[in-house]
Amino acid sequence: RKEVEQDPGPFNVPEGATVAFNCTYSNSASQSFFWYRQDCRKEPKLLMSVYSSGNEDGRFTAQLNRASQYISLLIRDSKLSDSATYLCAVIQSSGDKLTFGTGTRLAVRP
């Protein structure tokens, strides 16, 4: 089983839609979780951290489900500018490196 696994997509959604991505991780002792955004031919940038209680930043909501070992990212009211690849990242129990998933590609159409 891969350490961090994501559905590669692409997810094609119309503007205004709500879309959700999941990311599963294999190490139950993993401590910290993050979502990064990567635009085409650009570097990844931290979008948000994922806390146990869940967190929200505007149209974006991130949640952690430790029992099922996955994190999720919900995007409401999708904008064209949300089109990108969304990478999840996990810090393993040793706490000393980030392990990334392959990313999920989102395409928002007019």
Added chain:
Amino acid sequence: ETGVTQTPRHLVMGMTNKKSLKCEQHLGHNAMYWYKQSAKKPLELMFVYNFKEQTENNSVPSRFSPECPNSSHLFLHLHTLQPEDSALYLCASSQEGRGQWEQFFGPGTRLTVL
């Protein structure tokens, strides 16, 4: 944004060439990283430097040789590469002590090995 810069942005080299990638961070961080990103694969951590000392080498072939002369500069020396080494090479930095999770990436060097 110029927090982490990388040069060159694009590089084409033959298998017998020797070249170097350069990374510089202007964020006052004390940890720097090299990642490799290939199509349809996750970001692969190659090297980690904390306080200028290499702390991790993820079984990277010896044809990749890192150098960290100080906490703000990082190099990746390349020699006798293979076509499968063609990828985007990303440098990142973070501040140890505040949590290594917030890594800031440079724009990357897109490498093509012929």
